[in-house]
Amino acid sequence: MNLIDIHTHTRQPESDHIQLVNLFPGGDARLPEQGWYTAGQHPWHITLENRQAALDWVKECASQDRVLAIGETGLDKTTAVPWELQEAVFTDHIRLAEALRKPLIIHCVQAYSEMLAFRKKSDLRLPWIFHWFNSGEQTARELIRKNCYLSYGVSLFRPGSKAFRAFSSLPASNLFMETDDAGYSIPEVYEKAAAMRDISLESWSQIMADNFRQCFGREV
């Protein structure tokens, strides 16, 4: 069974699973020989000086067919990077995603209401995927209504978290699974999710594959 890992930073070359490996700007924008990727500037890494070069790199990288999404990119209230700069770079990435017709992979920390405002104020067609979703059920449902997907990984192993408490009641049609190099393998994440939803591993991975097709408009 090929499981889809919607967000990781390290490709496991011997794995049969489908991994969307995140690339950050820098170096050669041509892709490695194999695999599926996403490309974007992380809010932690933005400076006034690197913004334009990073965007140029992301554009070049993301125009390739094996780059399936733009990101991770987003908004983070806990970093020292100025808020206006984060919003400007995030806006660049939204525009690029729309132009290339690829979904966005989003990093969001303590900024869900701002994200919803961004999503509502413009007429965006492409889905957004909130990786490491870490908010509660109400936010989750609002995002889902706005054609967003929520990706779960390590929070499935943290029973105290808001994201954990929301997981079992959210519509399966807008969920994804990820490792994000956070200490759990993709089979462990799927097994945990399937157990929490009281569904077989096979059925759960089928739903995730359907979601992938729906979100990305393609097979991998």
Ligand SMILES: [Zn+2]
């Ligand atoms: Zn990550």
